[in-house]
Amino acid sequence: MHTSQLDKTFAALADPTRRAILARLSTGDALLKDLAEPFDMTVPAVAKHLSVLENAGLISKGRDAQKRPCHLEPEPLKLAFDWLERYRKIWEFRFDQLEKLLDEMNDPR
Amino acid sequence: MHTSQLDKTFAALADPTRRAILARLSTGDALLKDLAEPFDMTVPAVAKHLSVLENAGLISKGRDAQKRPCHLEPEPLKLAFDWLERYRKIWEFRFDQLEKLLDEMNDPR
Numbered sequence: 087m088h089t090s091q092l093d094k095t096f097a098a099l100a101d102p103t104r105r106a107i108l109a110r111l112s113t114g115d116a117l118l119k120d121l122a123e124p125f126d127m128t129v130p131a132v133a134k135h136l137s138v139l140e141n142a143g144l145i146s147k148g149r150d151a152q153k154r155p156c157h158l159e160p161e162p163l164k165l166a167f168d169w170l171e172r173y174r175k176i177w178e179f180r181f182d183q184l185e186k187l188l189d190e191m192n193d194p195r
Numbered sequence: 196m197h198t199s200q201l202d203k204t205f206a207a208l209a210d211p212t213r214r215a216i217l218a219r220l221s222t223g224d225a226l227l228k229d230l231a232e233p234f235d236m237t238v239p240a241v242a243k244h245l246s247v248l249e250n251a252g253l254i255s256k257g258r259d260a261q262k263r264p265c266h267l268e269p270e271p272l273k274l275a276f277d278w279l280e281r282y283r284k285i286w287e288f289r290f291d292q293l294e295k296l297l298d299e300m301n302d303p304r
Contacts, residue, residue, distance in 0.1 A: 093210065100209060102202060108282075109281075163285075170279065171276065173217075
């Protein structure tokens with residue numbers, strides 16, 4: 087089956103290290119060695135996570151062959167956000183219902 | 196490593212069949228056999244996808260032992276949406292930059 091952009095984006099986000107890398111890159115570009123520092127992981131293990139993120143189009147790497155700083159690419163995040171937003175009405179409706187229920191419990195007349 | 200709710204939510208969403216099941220359930224509760232119908236899949240294969248969704252808290256099953264209709268639980272979708280929303284400023288800023296660039300290309304004075 088064709089692996090869509092959404093498949094790749096959600097799969098890439100299903101890991102706390104990869105989400106932490108994106109959070110770090112949201113503050114500015116960074117090199118592999120700087121990204122690896124805060125994690126209790128080897129540089130190759132972090133490089134593997136970067137490959138997953140790059141394959142999903144969530145990061146890109148600079149052209150400088152020596153350094154290749156990583157750069158956040160937010161477009162796939164927006165697509166995932168847009169997909170989730172379709173369900174917004176449903177969770178808002180459920181929360182309204184819950185609130186009404188709690189109000190009735192507090193004021194049972 | 197502890198598998199967080201976000202890990203489970205994003206992993207569950209990284210599959211087109213599971214996303215289609217959620218879309219179907221957003222229109223109302225449904226039984227396994229009705230959910231299986233539109234997919235070119237066996238009932239056990241669809242049941243497996245339902246287990247992943249249930250394990251991630253994205254659906255629940257009714258108590259009627261015979262039928263057990265599936266029900267969408269939107270709370271994990273909201274958590275994923277909230278996580279993605281932190282990056283909204285970044286994609287909006289990038290799109291603004293892109294727009295300015297296009298304007299400059301169209302009107303190069």
